[in-house]
Amino acid sequence: xxxxxxxxxxxxxxxxxxxxxxxxxxxxxxxxxxxxxxxxxxxxxxxxxxxxxxxxxxxxxxxxxxxxxxxxxxxxxxxxxxxxxxxxxxxxxxxxxxxxxxxxxxxxxxxxxxxxxxxxxxxxxxxxxxxxxxxxxxxxxxxxxxxxxxxxxxxxxxxxxxxxxxxxxxxxxxxxxxxxxxxxxxxxxxxxxxxxxxxxxxxxxxxxxxxxxxxxxxxxxxxxxxxxxxxxxxxxxxxxxxxxxxxxxxxxxxxxxxxxxxxxxxxxxxxxxxxxxxxxxxxxxxxxxxxxxxxxxxxxxxxxxxxxxxxxxxxxxxxxxxxxxxxxx
Ligand SMILES: Nc1ncnc2c1ncn2[C@@H]1O[C@H](COP(=O)(O)OP(=O)(O)O)[C@@H](O)[C@H]1O
Ligand SMILES: [Mg+2]
Numbered sequence: 001x002x003x004x005x006x007x008x009x010x011x012x013x014x015x016x017x018x019x020x021x022x023x024x025x026x027x028x029x030x031x032x033x034x035x036x037x038x039x040x041x042x043x044x045x046x047x048x049x050x051x052x053x054x055x056x057x058x059x060x061x062x063x064x065x066x067x068x069x070x071x072x073x074x075x076x077x078x079x080x081x082x083x084x085x086x087x088x089x090x091x092x093x094x095x096x097x098x099x100x101x102x103x104x105x106x107x108x109x110x111x112x113x114x115x116x117x118x119x120x121x122x123x124x125x126x127x128x129x130x131x132x133x134x135x136x137x138x139x140x141x142x143x144x145x146x147x148x149x150x151x152x153x154x155x156x157x158x159x160x161x162x163x164x165x166x167x168x169x170x171x172x173x174x175x176x177x178x179x180x181x182x183x184x185x186x187x188x189x190x191x192x193x194x195x196x197x198x199x200x201x202x203x204x205x206x207x208x209x210x211x212x213x214x215x216x217x218x219x220x221x222x223x224x225x226x227x228x229x230x231x232x233x234x235x236x237x238x239x240x241x242x243x244x245x246x247x248x249x250x251x252x253x254x255x256x257x258x259x260x261x262x263x264x265x266x267x268x269x270x271x272x273x274x275x276x277x278x279x280x281x282x283x284x285x286x287x288x289x290x291x292x293x294x295x296x297x298x299x300x301x302x303x304x305x306x307x308x309x310x311x312x313x314x315x316x317x318x319x320x321x322x323x324x325x326x327x328x329x
Contacts, residue, residue: 027327029053030086032060032106039305041089043316051320056083060102061092073105073112080105081112085323088118090301117323118300122278126300130170130213132277133297139276141269142294144287145216155202155212160184164217167205173299175250179205180217189253191245217247218289224249224296225260225286227267228307229274230318234267236311257310266293273298281319 029048033041041057048055058075066072073080080086086109091102106120118126125131133146145162149155159165164182172178179201180187186198194201206212227237238257240249249255262270266286273295274282283302286293304315 026054027084030056030058030083032058033089034092040303047316047320083114085115118279123300125277126298135276136295141273144218144294147214150211152206162216166215166217168213170213174252175248189248218287220287227270227284228315229270230281231322232271234270236307236313237262238310257306259310
């Protein structure tokens with residue numbers, strides 16, 4: 001496994017500029033990442049180099065655009081539309097205008113003929129939990145009862161009626177900033193009762209966000225499932241079990257992983273969920289409720305590390321195989 005660090009990025013880039021840019025016939029592939037220590041980006045790089053792709057590491061946060069008579073989109077001197085493919089591992093967080101620019105740049109690369117995976121549209125669909133749930137539901141995929149409201153009193157009424165509800169940031173990730181209100185009490189991630197009155201929290205959240213995304217809490221066995229889909233196939237799935245007493249299962253919140261095997265009808269749900277939001281590769285989060293499997297969300301820039309550690313499946317190899325296949329059709 002190649003470990004990427006800032007130094008290595010430079011070595012790769014310099015190496016390519018000096019040595020490989022004149023090679024003809026190889027595909028030029030960019031990997032968009034922000035964390036130089038990211039396992040998945042390293043796995044993608046290794047898989048790309050193995051296939052003799054001319055590979056560049058790109059940090060979308062440092063792309064520059066000059067619009068004069070023509071448009072030049074570049075990263076450290078590399079003219080990005082010369083790339084055949086960009087695999088997006090990470091768009092990068094931060095203020096809205098910066099994130100929006102990065103999505104615009106990815107769309108513009110697409111317009112200029114670069115294959116962007118996942119497509120910026122799919123990444124945007126998946127990043128928005130409300131829109132994802134809408135698309136999943138429209139595609140006939142089971143999802144928890146979900147409410148998007150812009151009015152405080154309505155939010156309070158819905159939470160009271162549900163009796164056990166979660167409120168999640170629409171653009172949230174890694175299990176962060178989710179609150180749960182059960183029978184009139186707000187629960188901390190470790191299951192203890194919060195001292196903050198939940199109505200106060202709701203009032204504050206709705207005034208800062210302008211809307212709330214509320215979902216019925218699905219009773220479960222202290223675990224959920226992450227399935228990794230590439231090109232319509234589930235390559236591996238893992239249970240993520242929360243710490244004792246906790247109710248958020250994300251690995252980044254201290255959950256632990258173990259291999260899981262899905263039935264073929266559950267695998268079909270995952271493939272359909274990935275397709276519904278337009279992703280070629282996706283991490284699909286599922287929860288087993290009393291009435292069967294439901295999809296919580298689809299991740300359009302998923303990590304492959306958990307699946308590799310538990311199932312020994314390297315999703316990067318499959319993503320690169322897919323790219324090789326479609327570019328040779
Ligand atoms: N409706 C729900 N019912 C039960 N648990 C939930 C529900 N929604 C979220 N969770 C818990 O919170 C975790 C994070 O939610 P998720 O929707 O996947 O957002 P994130 O993008 O933060 O991972 C889930 O993995 C699950 O453990
Ligand atoms: Mg999740």
